[in-house]
Amino acid sequence: MLCAGFARGRITFLRRAVAEHAAYEGLTGRQLEDFVLAVNEITTNAVVHGGGHGRLRLWSHDGRLWCEVTDEGPGLPAGWMSDAQPPAGFEFRGRGLWLTRMLCEHITIVSGPRGTTVTFAAVSD
Numbered sequence: 001m002l003c004a005g006f007a008r009g010r011i012t013f014l015r016r017a018v019a020e021h022a023a024y025e026g027l028t029g030r031q032l033e034d035f036v037l038a039v040n041e042i043t044t045n046a047v048v049h050g051g052g053h054g055r056l057r058l059w060s061h062d063g064r065l066w067c068e069v070t071d072e073g074p075g076l077p078a079g080w081m082s083d084a085q086p087p088a089g090f091e092f093r094g095r096g097l098w099l100t101r102m103l104c105e106h107i108t109i110v111s112g113p114r115g116t117t118v119t120f121a122a123v124s125d
Contacts, residue, residue: 006043007053014056015040018067021058025065027122034103035122039067041096042118046071050116064105064121076111 002021006014019036027035039056046054050071057068080097097118101107104120111117 002056002058004056005053006047006056008047011040011043011047014043018056018058022065022122025058025060027065031123031125035065035067038100038103038120039069041099042067042069042120045096045118046073046116049073064124066119066121068117068119070115070117072115075113075116076109080111 002017004014004017015036018039019032022032022035043054043056046069050073054069054071056070057066059066097109100118100120103123105123107118107120109116109118
């Protein structure tokens with residue numbers, strides 16, 4: 001299990017730690033790259049939109065590597081992207097959750113006025 005707090009300026013360090021832990025847990029190749037990219041997107045969202053910091057947990061269960069990212073921000077706004085459609089046009093924002101949905105499995109998002117928690121698993125073989 002890996003548990004770590006993070007904040008702006010520590011995402012690169014966290015991404016390396018996640019990659020090392022995921023490789024140790026057996027992820028390789030594209031599966032490893034996709035999982036680390038998804039973790040990076042969700043932790044960046046926590047920093048940018050969720051109060052500037054958050055907490056990450058990685059663990060293995062039932063042959064999958066799981067990630068949970070929690071922040072203490074104001075929660076997702078009304079009408080947030082809740083379907084599997086990509087963001088419209090050339091928007092620079094709004095792709096993190098969509099991308100995580102495309103790259104990972106079993107995604108849950110719980111959000112309210114005291115923060116957001118995103119949980120997901122690496123795609124299994």
